[in-house]
Amino acid sequence: MRATSQLRVHLLLRLLLICFYLLSILTFAAAGVGDKLEKGQNLTDGDTLVSAGGSFTLGFFSPGASSKRYLGIWFSVSNATVVWVANRDQPLLDRSGMLVFNDLGSLVLQDGSRRTVWSSDFSGSASAAVVQLAYSGNLVVHNGSSDDASLWQSFDHPSDTLLPDMKLGKNLWTGAEWQLTSWRSADDPAPGDHRRTLQTTGLPEIILWYLDVKTYRTGPWNGIYFNGVPEARGYADKYPLLVTTSAWEVTYGYTAAPGAPLTRVVVNYTGKAERWEWDARRSTWSNLFQGPRDPCDDYGKCGPFGLCDPDAASSGFCGCVDGFSIPAATTPSAQTVKVTTCRRHAALDCAGGTTTDGFAVVRGVKLPDTQNASVDTGVTLEECRARCFANCSCLAYAAADISGGGDGSGCVMWTSAIVDLRRVDMGQNLYLRLAKSELDDHKRFPVLLVAAPLASVVIILLVIIAIWWRRKHTIMGAIPQKHSMAVPIVSLAVIKDVTGNFSETNMIGQGGFSIVYKGQLPEGRAIAVKRLKQSVLTTKGKKDFAREVEVMAGLRHGSLVRLLAYCNEGKERILIYEYMQKKSLNVYIFGTRYLLEHKCFLKLLREQNFLTQC
Structure with missing residues (x-):
């Protein structure tokens, strides 16, 4: 029971x-809630259409603190997140507005006096039978079946937001363009001063504008992502990027994988381009990307042939590529204005089909603006080099596509000044044309074979010079700057990769102040990685580290190991030296034949506060 x-x-x-x-x-x-309007039906203030699946809602709204009414589409989970506005610059003053789907198949927005304040630019057709809010958030006019081609759609008239399956770019046949335009303010969806477009000359890349001035660019499309936005690889599985280059159109868009969270790309009224993802657990939007991100994202910040380094704040971020430098101020007027134009050290030698010029590699960069560059995706990188070498007007070249791996393929050639070059994680290589004399200066000198007494004299002279340098700069109050180092900076991510994330199996020694690891470069070369312990990274410890890099970068001798690179990122201070098999880093740095003598040298350097303790 x-x-x-x-x-x-x-x-x-x-x-x-x-x-x-x-x-x-x-x-x-x-x-009356559904996703469609039939001919002769209308939508009044208070009524809504909801897309299949419920992700999007169309209706009337008032943004922020404004009392004005607009017809728009928003995310159902976030009513304040509006993705499209019909009457952006023609607001309704009260709640008497009405959206009419008339007998001609046109959408018409009327105010209380039944005057038209907005209408679709579709001329109307007797065959247009239905207007539908699609599951994608696209408001579509079609013949009655969702499978029919659209006669008009809101995706062709973007506001400030790019959704999956939308696109930016240009229809090369009709001349139609798709671009995002910011709101005027948080409470005013009228078209603002910031636009986001797809550059359709050179290689495709996304440009952010303030009025008619470029403010930021993503870097060119390299077959996988936009070269200056490596972050995109982190969410490419959820939101695959799509770039189409054909005789009909040059466009960019993205899709959403099944089950991926809601997402949107927006250009806001402050001039930022952002990608957001909906966090259903916290019922809020999380930011995946923002551009510009840092001062080096400001378009053309360092001028022609300038190279911006986001880790070089102390030097104003700007430097020059190899073979160029900023001339010193020579006049009173020049001294009051910072000169940021990089000038070539030595003139190129190319005329009459002959040249002695060559190419230097600028590694790990966002490639320069390709607007005026020539592009050929059908050749190899070696063929690209030959073309640039034979063309006296060619100043630099790079691979157009890296999707095939290796050094890439295709060809981009610059014949005018390269602009907007910056360092970036997972950046590409730019091959820069330089005079022969500049390339000779960058060649590594052979190791000098000298007798022991001469080696001792050289070391003592180096110590005297180092002591003089320190005292001089102490008096002048000078602080060593990163851009003056003779060795390159490497990122922490690269060091983690070559040491197995500082694996204990790669540890080859440690002391009270540092741990030394063996690292393996991709080409097989071994290196010694000296990682300072966090306990010594006091203010004094950081200054000692900078002094050690400055001094060791300038030392060149057959009996001394060479400092290859260093890392100064966050709380990490790391030195990278050449590696000697089966010998300690100390023995290798100071040699075996003159170990006692070199220990005295090390002691003298420490007494002058040039080196931290090993």
Whole structure:
């Protein structure tokens, strides 16, 4: 009996749930809520259309603190997140507005006096039978079946937001362009001063504008992502990027993988381009990307042939590529204005089909603006080099596509000044044309074979010079700057990769102040990685580190190991030296034949506060 009673209660509960569901459907239908309007139907203020799946809602709204009314589309989970506005610059002053789908198949927005304040630019057709809010958030006019080609769609008239399956770019046949335009303010969706477009000359890349001035660019499309936005690889599985280059159109867009969270790309009224993702657990939007990100993202910040380094704040971020430098101020007027134009050290030698010029590699950069560059995706990188070498007007070249791996393929050639070059994680290589004399200066000198007494004299002279340098700069109050180092900076990510994330199996020694690891470069070369312990990274410890890099970068001798690179990132201070098999880093740095003598040298350097303790 008890079991029978429980069964009856269970069946009764199920029956009530079914009735509640049916009642909900009837109420929904009675309220006129759906995803379509038929001819002759209208939508008044307070009514809405909801897309299949429920992700998007179309209706009337007032943004922020404004009392003005607009017709728009927003995310159902976030009513304040509007993705499209019909009457951006023609707001309604009250709640008497009405969206009419007339007998001609046109969408018309009317105010209380039934004057037209906005209409679709579709001229109308007797065949247009339905307007539908699609699951993608696209408001579409079509013939009655969602499979039919659209006669008009809101995706062709973007506001400030790019959704999956939308696109930016240009239709090369009709001349139509798709671009994003910011709101004027948080409370005013009227077209603002910031635009986001796809550059369709050179290689495709996304440009952010303030009025008609470029403020930021993503870097060119390299077959996988936009070269200056390596972050995109982190979410490419959820939101695959799509770039189309054909005789019909040059466009960019993205899709959303099944089950991926809601996402949007927006250009806001402050001039930022952002990608957001909906966090359903916290019911909020999380930011995946923002551009510009840092001062080096400001378009053309360092001028022609300038190279911006986001880790070089102390030097104003700007330097020059190899073979160029900023001339010193020579006049009183020049001294009051910072000169930021990089000038070539030595003139190129190319005329009459002959040249002695060559190419230097600028590694790990966002490639320069390609607007005026020539592009050929059908050649190899070696063929690209030959073309640039034979063309005296060619100043630099790079691979156009890296999707095939290796050094890439295709060809981009610059024949005018390269602009907007910056260092970036996972950046590409730029091959820069330089005079032969500049390339000779960058060649590594052979190791000098000298006798022991001469080696001792050289070391003592170096110590004297180092002591003089320190005292001079102490008096002048000078602080060593990163851009003056003779060794390159490497990122922490690269060091983690070559040491197995500082694996204990790669540890080859440690002391009270540092741990030394063996690292393996991709080409097989071994290196010694000296990682300072966090306990010594006091203010003094950091200054000692800078002094050690400055001094060791300038030392060149057959009996001394060479400092190859260093890392100064966050709380990490790391030195990278050449590696000697089966010998300690100390022995290798100071040699075996003159170990006692070199230990005295090390002691003298420490006494002058040039080196931290090993």
